[in-house]
Amino acid sequence: MKIFTSGGELIAKGAIDAGVRFFAGYPITPASVIYEPMMRELPKVEGIAVGASDEISAISYCIGASLRGIKSMTATSGPGFSLMIESLSYAIMSEIPITIVLAQRLGPATGGATTSSQGDLLFSAFSNSGSYPLPIISPSSIEECYELIIHSVNVSEFLRTPVIFLTEKEITMTKKSIDLNFLKKPEVLERKYFSGNGQFKTYNFKDLKDVPDFSPVGGEFLTRYTGSAHDKKGDLKKDDPEVIEVLYHLKEKILKNIDKFLFYEYFERNSDILIVSYGVTSESVREIAELKKVSYLILKTLYPLKEEFLKSIFEKYKKIIVVEENIMGNLYILIRHLLGTKAYSLTKIGSLISPGEIKNFLESI
């Protein structure tokens, strides 16, 4: 049995299989293809899907639902994500798990609603006030949407952080024949609840990298959640060393746990050339790398990056080409200090980068 489906539907299916039971959406191309199946499917599993009056409401509803203890998700594109940023910062500060699907389209501003693009990596990586790290995970094919959205929800839950699932119009809206039996389903992980041993503090941790045990609003233990600078108890404070400690913890719990969400595909050939890419462009890279017998590295965790790991791969090559569909070379900017001297940024906007275009570039260098 096969299905004929889109990345958007697979994201919805994966999210539900990951245990997401709350979704709030606002229509926007190319993320409506996630909103619609969530509205259709969530009630069937006794979940809640609700249309919001704007993207600020959508993410706010998700934050509230997550605080009550339910896995929550929303989906949007560049313009809607722009509206969500204040609340995204809030979710980082108050350590609330939510998954945000960011289906990229041509920017800036309303840009091109139906034109694919990969322009929002830097935008999403540095989208919070204070520039704290948050995980960005990106599927490199339509079928991978299923597996990686489950990973994204998992990461969000066990690290108590917002996670951005970064994808593109040509992943969410393109349809493909898929064999359901071949979809990979990772183990579903849950946030860790406070067990009742010891004193409950909303933001308690021993090591900076520890994730505080969760307790929901309305639960047995009184909670004190806040988006303002706070101590471990959740009390708003200023000029207190514990407040600064809590802030460092927000960084450390992501960076020190990076191995738990390091997703990539490295295909090594006997070649001097490495192609690096992500998202929808990966499929062109796979096609041409096979034909031209070159190595490739597809990054599926796009932020934060494990630099020493990347460096150990990059060191093996004489020429490295970073291929992506945007105007500035977003990934190239993030990793250029690791690339060595012979590094190239191949970019384009307006349409997918085809295998032929990468082939021509390979032949020109």
Added chain:
Amino acid sequence: MKDLFEIIEKPQNFPYCPGCGHTSIDMALARAIFELNLEKKDVLIVSDIGCVGLVDKLFNVHTLHTLHGRSTAIASGVKMVDEVLFDNQLKTIVMIGDGGATIGLLHLVESAKLNVDITVLVHNNFLYGMTGGQHSGLTPKEFKTSTTIRGNPFEALRIIDILKNSGASFYARTFSQDPDLKDIIKEAISHRGFSVIEILELCTGYATRYNDIKGNDLKIILENSGGKIKEKIERESFGLLYKSKFFDKKSEFEFTEIEAERKINLKNPIKIVIAGSAGEGVQLASSLLCISAILGGLNSTQKNDNPVTVGSGFSVSEIIIKDGDIKYTGIEEPDYLIITSMDGLKRVKGFIERSKNIIIDESLTDNKNFIRVPARKYIKLRGGPTYFSLGVLFGKFNPFDFELYEKAILKYGKAKDETLTCFREGLNFGRKL
């Protein structure tokens, strides 16, 4: 609970300025919770930004300090889940100022519309107290603030009128010194659905600095701006409505499922681009082509292109059919390019030189190198030009069994008789070429 001060700090420990209305409102709320005999764990106070947001530390219940204006929306997310997926015991009370109510007005409107079971206390002291006494959307006309030194020239938003007309099922309006305040809050908390109380109060830090005003004047301001109000309307809350409306059937995730009927031997991938006009069936006919390939044990992809409107302009689908895994879903050199309208022709001009075979409506070109067909003659039938042209493709080139396409129409299509007729006419036309 034996003692009121199990749930609230003693007023002498409050952080507010002397005489601030927040003290009266917090105490009225605490008494309301106390008299309703609620468990601490069954109360959530959601605070907004501003002096009103200092409330968290004062209450020994669940507290949630949010963003400016977003308190109502976050509280609504909590309560939607509590009502639908939990035991609906959590009393959720939003503490918001007039500034928060202005910047977050749409959240209030939406939660009133959805009748989410929360209670909102709008602390209306006519200005932004924490940031220096600037005017807000709820500042009365002629009222002086640090940004309306000569008096506010505009009328205040009538927040209760707005929320009443948005569907709030409990709404009230009073002032902070009202002896009834505690009872009104009790009623609001007990109400199942969206309840809101606008409470006029005095910012002793700023309102008194710019205006000749005392606490007793609040009653006069209240009377002059619509008076005291308290109304209740019986209406199903969000959660009850959601459960009764949606939780009625259990079924599997709805995918388009296709069981292969046979295994076609296909040496090379087939790449087809179909370009026409919106509303002429391009995307559905293309999906059916992909489905027919799956019926034949093959793989397929469909990448669509259309302007931001779906009902006008061009509509293009790129279809790849392959025995094996398809990676890149775009097409560089189509084996077949079908063009059924001028919109389509304009959009795919770049493809023409790169296409091996071009099937085009005869009205669009005189070029003898193209296969010119009378596709648009079928415009009155649903998707006519597209299905006819696809028939021509199967009739002339026989890429794989045409019966599979007919089966796809019959099982997954729409207006099946019309589309099947067009496809067969095309098939016959193509066979004669």
